[in-house]
Amino acid sequence: MRFELTKDFLDILRQKIAEQEILWIQENVLVLHFADVAEILDKLSNEEAKFIYFLVDEDTQADILMELDEDVRDRFLASLTIKEIADQLENLDSNDAADILGELSEDKIQEVISQMDDDEAAEDIVDLLNYDEDTAGGLMQKEFLQAHIDWPVNRTIVELRKQAEDVEKVYNIFVVDDSNRLLGVLSLKRLLFSNVKTKIADLYQSKNIISVNTSDSAEEVAAVMEKYDLVSVPVVDYQNKLVGRITLDDIVDFIKEEADKDFQLATGITEPIERDASIWRVARARLPWLIIGLLGGTLGAKVISGFEGSITQIPALAFFIPLITAMGGNVGVQSSAIVVQSLARGTKDFGNIFHKLLREAAVGLFNGVLLASIIFVIAYFFGNAQLGFVVSISLFTVIIFAAVIGTLIPLVLNHYKIDPALATGPFITTLNDVTGLFIYFTIGMLLYGL
Amino acid sequence: MRFELTKDFLDILRQKIAEQEILWIQENVLVLHFADVAEILDKLSNEEAKFIYFLVDEDTQADILMELDEDVRDRFLASLTIKEIADQLENLDSNDAADILGELSEDKIQEVISQMDDDEAAEDIVDLLNYDEDTAGGLMQKEFLQAHIDWPVNRTIVELRKQAEDVEKVYNIFVVDDSNRLLGVLSLKRLLFSNVKTKIADLYQSKNIISVNTSDSAEEVAAVMEKYDLVSVPVVDYQNKLVGRITLDDIVDFIKEEADKDFQLATGITEPIERDASIWRVARARLPWLIIGLLGGTLGAKVISGFEGSITQIPALAFFIPLITAMGGNVGVQSSAIVVQSLARGTKDFGNIFHKLLREAAVGLFNGVLLASIIFVIAYFFGNAQLGFVVSISLFTVIIFAAVIGTLIPLVLNHYKIDPALATGPFITTLNDVTGLFIYFTIGMLLYGL
Numbered sequence: 001m002r003f004e005l006t007k008d009f010l011d012i013l014r015q016k017i018a019e020q021e022i023l024w025i026q027e028n029v030l031v032l033h034f035a036d037v038a039e040i041l042d043k044l045s046n047e048e049a050k051f052i053y054f055l056v057d058e059d060t061q062a063d064i065l066m067e068l069d070e071d072v073r074d075r076f077l078a079s080l081t082i083k084e085i086a087d088q089l090e091n092l093d094s095n096d097a098a099d100i101l102g103e104l105s106e107d108k109i110q111e112v113i114s115q116m117d118d119d120e121a122a123e124d125i126v127d128l129l130n131y132d133e134d135t136a137g138g139l140m141q142k143e144f145l146q147a148h149i150d151w152p153v154n155r156t157i158v159e160l161r162k163q164a165e166d167v168e169k170v171y172n173i174f175v176v177d178d179s180n181r182l183l184g185v186l187s188l189k190r191l192l193f194s195n196v197k198t199k200i201a202d203l204y205q206s207k208n209i210i211s212v213n214t215s216d217s218a219e220e221v222a223a224v225m226e227k228y229d230l231v232s233v234p235v236v237d238y239q240n241k242l243v244g245r246i247t248l249d250d251i252v253d254f255i256k257e258e259a260d261k262d263f264q265l266a267t268g269i270t271e272p273i274e275r276d277a278s279i280w281r282v283a284r285a286r287l288p289w290l291i292i293g294l295l296g297g298t299l300g301a302k303v304i305s306g307f308e309g310s311i312t313q314i315p316a317l318a319f320f321i322p323l324i325t326a327m328g329g330n331v332g333v334q335s336s337a338i339v340v341q342s343l344a345r346g347t348k349d350f351g352n353i354f355h356k357l358l359r360e361a362a363v364g365l366f367n368g369v370l371l372a373s374i375i376f377v378i379a380y381f382f383g384n385a386q387l388g389f390v391v392s393i394s395l396f397t398v399i400i401f402a403a404v405i406g407t408l409i410p411l412v413l414n415h416y417k418i419d420p421a422l423a424t425g426p427f428i429t430t431l432n433d434v435t436g437l438f439i440y441f442t443i444g445m446l447l448y449g450l
Numbered sequence: 451m452r453f454e455l456t457k458d459f460l461d462i463l464r465q466k467i468a469e470q471e472i473l474w475i476q477e478n479v480l481v482l483h484f485a486d487v488a489e490i491l492d493k494l495s496n497e498e499a500k501f502i503y504f505l506v507d508e509d510t511q512a513d514i515l516m517e518l519d520e521d522v523r524d525r526f527l528a529s530l531t532i533k534e535i536a537d538q539l540e541n542l543d544s545n546d547a548a549d550i551l552g553e554l555s556e557d558k559i560q561e562v563i564s565q566m567d568d569d570e571a572a573e574d575i576v577d578l579l580n581y582d583e584d585t586a587g588g589l590m591q592k593e594f595l596q597a598h599i600d601w602p603v604n605r606t607i608v609e610l611r612k613q614a615e616d617v618e619k620v621y622n623i624f625v626v627d628d629s630n631r632l633l634g635v636l637s638l639k640r641l642l643f644s645n646v647k648t649k650i651a652d653l654y655q656s657k658n659i660i661s662v663n664t665s666d667s668a669e670e671v672a673a674v675m676e677k678y679d680l681v682s683v684p685v686v687d688y689q690n691k692l693v694g695r696i697t698l699d700d701i702v703d704f705i706k707e708e709a710d711k712d713f714q715l716a717t718g719i720t721e722p723i724e725r726d727a728s729i730w731r732v733a734r735a736r737l738p739w740l741i742i743g744l745l746g747g748t749l750g751a752k753v754i755s756g757f758e759g760s761i762t763q764i765p766a767l768a769f770f771i772p773l774i775t776a777m778g779g780n781v782g783v784q785s786s787a788i789v790v791q792s793l794a795r796g797t798k799d800f801g802n803i804f805h806k807l808l809r810e811a812a813v814g815l816f817n818g819v820l821l822a823s824i825i826f827v828i829a830y831f832f833g834n835a836q837l838g839f840v841v842s843i844s845l846f847t848v849i850i851f852a853a854v855i856g857t858l859i860p861l862v863l864n865h866y867k868i869d870p871a872l873a874t875g876p877f878i879t880t881l882n883d884v885t886g887l888f889i890y891f892t893i894g895m896l897l898y899g900l
Contacts (some may be wrong), residue, residue: 001658012458033658035678067679161643169681170639171621175621186637189620193611208483210452226706228485229517229699231681248698249679255702256676259709260791266716267787267874268780279809283816286784293780294821297773298828304834305768310624311765318761318768322883323776329776330718330743330876334736337717341710359729366733366801371744378748382755422723426719426780433772 003036010043011190019050025055028341029321033059038067046079062091065100070377073104082108086115089125093168095141095250097121098128128244136221137214139254140235140244143167146174147185147200170248171231174242175204182234182242184209186396211236214243219258222251258344266337266424289426296430300437307441316383317444320391321437327371327395328436329401329429335360335406336423343410343420357407372396390447394440401439402432453486460493467498475505476757484510488517496529512541515550521692524553533557536565539575543618545591547571547744548578578694586671587664589704590685590694593617596624597650599633604646619699621681624692625654632684632692634659649685654849661686664693669708669794674703708794716787716874739876746880750775750887757891760900766833767894770841773825778886779879780853781817785810785856786873793860793870807857814853822846840897844890 016024029037029052037056041049041064049072053061065073065088075083077100089097089112101109109129116122124142131137143166147156156173164170174188184206194203211234212221225233225248268289304311304321311318330352339356376392405427410420444450466474479487479502487506491514499522503511504720515523515538525834527535527550539547539562551559559579566572574592581587593616597606606623613618634656644653660825661684662671663758673685675698683695718739754761754771788808826842856878894900 022828031657033660035680036658039677042621044751067677087871155641164639164643167623167639170637171619171681171748187620188642189617192607192638192642193614207481208486210483219634226702227489227517228483231621231699240574248682248702252676252698252702252705258707259706259713263709263713263716263787263791266713268784269787279812279816282809283789283813286781286813287817288818289784290777290780290817290821291824294773294824295774297776298774298825300772301828301832304772305766308765311761311768315758315761315765316755318771319751319758320747320752321768321771322750322887323744325775326743326747326750326779326879327740327774329779330740331736334718334739337719338732359732362729363733363736366729367737367740370737371740374741374744375748378751382751429776433776437772 003032005036005039010040010390013040014044014048017044017051020051022055025274030056034063035067038064040073041076042069047262047438049076050079058091059089062093062096063253066096069331071365073100080192082111083115086112086117090116090118090121093141093143094121094124094128096138097125098138099133101125102129102133103133111118125330131214134212134218135244136212136218136235137244139218139221139250140214140246141250142244144174144232144245145170145172146176146242147174147186147204149177149199149201149204151200153191153194153198153200153203156191156200157196169232169247171247173405174245175200175206176242176329177431180241182209182211182236182240185234191344209234211240213238213247218251218254221246222255225251261419262344262421262424265421266340268302268425290331292426292430296426296433299430299434303434303437304441310441310445310448313450314387314444314448316387317390317441320379320394323391324398324436324440326431328336328398328432330431331364331367331399331402332406332428333424335364335403336410336420336428339407339410340421340424343414356411357404360403360407361400363399368396368399371399386447390440390444393447394436394443397439397443398432398436401435402428405431405435453770455480455486455489455493460490463490464494464498467494467501470501472505475502480506484513485517488514491526492519492522492713496525499526500529510543511538512543512546515545516542523550527884532561533565536562539567540568540571541830543591543593544571544574544578545589547575548588549583551575552579552583576613581664581835584668585664586662586666586668586696587694589668589671589699589700590664590696592694594624594682594684594692594695595620595622596626596679596692597636597654599625599627599649599651599654601650602646603641603644603648603650603653606641607646619682619696619697624695625650626692627654630691632659632661632686632690633691635684647745653712659684661690662696663688668701668704671696672705675701711869712790712794712871715869715871716783716790718875742876742880746876746883748800749884751878756893760891760898763900764837764894764898766837767891769832769889770829770844773841774844774848774886774890775883777821778848778882781814781849781852782856782873782878782882785814785853786860786870786878789857790871790874793864806861807854810853810857811850814850818846818849821849836897840890840894843897844886844893847889847893848882848886852878855881855885865899 113122145160145163175184176185179185186202186204210228212248214237232245232247234242237243372392372395375395376388379391381386410423413423414420519856568889595610595613625634625636627633634654636654645795660678664687682697687693719735784815822845825845826838829841830838863873864870
């Protein structure tokens with residue numbers, strides 16, 4: 001039932017395109033779901049993709065365009081004329097059109113807009129371009145259904161039929177007053193099952209209406225939609241006037257992107273990588289993290305070389321180097337991950353930084369005492385009680401230190417509007433490696449009296 | 451506009467509950483959105499929560515119950531009688547009821563079901579309990595709207611009105627034949643704007659209908675809904691008979707849980723932690739990872755102690771211990787993260803394992819040569835060309851080795867139905883630390899001729 005793209009299919013298709021066998025393409029490609037057509041176009045050359053794209057009807061073109069891989073889409077759009085781009089934008093939802101337009105240069109944006117025939121659509125897009133893309137204003141679309149509170153059901157259906165032409169997915173109708181202020185929400189289901197003479201005022205839900213403001217962050221929108229189980233949320237301006245709506249599918253994309261980004265930063269892959277990317281691109285994406293690791297390792301070598309004398313006298317000190325660095329890194333990443341996750345959830349009542357730090361220090365204290373006790377016994381058997389004391393006191397100090405650093409850095413990054421997830425990556429580990437080594441060897445020198 | 455829960459509000463509420471001031475509670479709590487009421491109940495004691503809960507009307511009770519924190523809900527349900535639980539289940543969507551019931555013991559499930567008054571609801575729930583919870587069957591709900599292809603619009607509206615009582619969120623109507631086989635989909639919008647005499651057969655969309663099978667995995671369902679931009683997807687059995695539907699909000703929960711789990715495993719937090727969990731619980735959640743790190747560090751110490759003679763003769767060998775372990779860990783985590791992400795996306799055309807390994811080895815080769823060259827120069831300045839060769843050859847070997855291990859382990863875990871995300875955590879890092887150290891000192895011994 002579901003289409004599966006195979007290499008054989010692609011080979012045949014390429015040949016049919018070369019032979020311009022339009023009939024075959026109509027019967028085998030154009031009948032497919034737009035998402036499947038987009039998947040096929042992703043794999044074709046620009047010229048081949050264009051050949052198929054312009055065989056499709058306009059509405060489906062818009063759907064396909066939004067389903068293409070981002071780099072395929074950019075490449076594809078770059079090969080179109082200004083007029084062709086303008087035509088494509090008119091078929092898109094306003095938020096999608098604004099996203100695509102936002103990728104172009106100032107000059108090109110102007111040109112494309114001036115070439116659009118549908119003034120209303122152009123105006124909507126220009127309006128959306130004013131909002132920051134990570135806010136509700138930047139996420140919302142201008143296509144939604146609205147009904148006046150005084151309309152009866154039959155008039156509402158007539159009016160909505162006009163509005164509905166542009167609106168692809170309908171979940172709710174927003175109810176407004178004369179000044180376009182949001183008063184409530186009416187489900188399509190309720191409308192469908194009502195008497196045609198009933199007034200909207202008697203049908204709609206006005207209690208506990210959840211809306212977001214244009215300036216709310218994308219994280220807040222995601223949190224609100226999740227908390228209140230919403231499929232679409234109305235967007236209002238500062239005067240509570242209805243200006244747009246955000247649907248759950250757009251937020252799902254946002255949630256997935258954010259989660260992927262956090263995971264990638266935590267595991268050292270700095271740019272999103274397609275499954276079939278070239279080896280060179282994959283290698284390049286991983287290099288920044290590795291180079292930071294290399295520099296951290298070099299700094300670590302510098303620290304240890306400063307204690308060369310200690311190692312010559314007590315070689316057993318070298319045994320526990322990996323343990324100290326690994327534990328500092330682990331604790332640091334754990335502490336920062338907790339903070340990053342809280343921040344990503346848009347937690348507002350985050351408590352003050354000092355409270356957070358105290359908590360992490362307490363957790364560090366608890367785990368530090370436990371782990372230090374275990375390692376004392378182990379180090380004792382590797383050497384003697386003296387080695388046991390050096391390793392366990394160092395480990396304890398490093399754990400507390402790493403917990404505090406791990407908590408502090410993402411909070412500081414967030415304060416300066418830098419993505420706090422950066423902290424779960426190489427910075428914390430490298431920083432903790434170097435400070436951990438310094439703490440370890442200093443304590444070693446002191447306790448051994450070197 | 452949106453409710454913000456404060457400590458002051460909670461303090462007053464607790465007092466009002468103690469004084470049984472029902473009027474105050476009605477005016478200040480029961481008027482709130484159910485998600486806000488749930489947020490309040492999460493913070494109250496079981497007795498306080500029950501007092502408020504049973505003041506609420508039945509439909510809202512169900513909404514509140516599903517919004518409670520999982521441990522609060524478990525505690526809450528445990529304090530109810532069998533009959534009370536049975537009553538609560540009747541108000542829930544079938545999938546939610548089955549989830550809750552699934553948490554109870556076999557015996558208690560039997561008892562609860564026998565106490566349910568609504569036989570149809572009980573039957574639906576029992577049916578859903580048969581499916582594995584991570585499949586489409588386990589995720590689907592029995593509440594959906596369906597229309598027969600031969601009905602005209604007016605009869606459809608009458609029939610749907612009956613069905614719609616139990617269906618909270620309506621997006622689409624599924625169209626079936628006499629044998630209940632899925633033929634297509636009809637949007638509520640289309641139905642609303644159609645002539646009452648028109649037959650469903652002339653209205654519905656039959657091309658490219660996307661459905662999932664009861665046995666499809668949750669990952670597959672998420673991938674299908676995302677690819678085809680669906681808000682709800684019909685679930686069919688092996689005879690293509692319509693048996694349920696899955697809505698996007700349920701899948702969003704699944705996507706978020708999976709992403710959180712992967713992030714937590716990658717950063718060493720083994721159980722999901724609430725923001726206000728006790729310090730003891732937070733500490734305990736992080737211990738497993740740290741203990742594995744401790745054992746890994748001990749193994750590392752064991753390896754290094756085996757080469758104590760080498761360190762005594764060439765102390766500079768100790769300088770680069772942190773670099774070797776850090777780089778092995780980094781490369782391993784990167785490789786495993788890529789595999790984990792591909793697997794999480796439900797990628798089916800994953801290519802064979804051998805191809806994947808070759809690719810990772812090639813990436814490792816590229817980055818290995820580059821990083822080894824850099825470290826040669828650095829190590830040369832720390833010591834001499836001999837140290838440069840030891841460190842750079844070791845680093846190169848460790849990088850290739852870590853890339854292969856990092857790719858292989860999640861694939862093997864996945865093959866044995868163990869969550870592959872486990873691999874991005876401590877196992878890879880610890881394994882790579884130990885093997886890396888062994889490689890490093892062995893190469894050191896060989897090149898220095900010790």
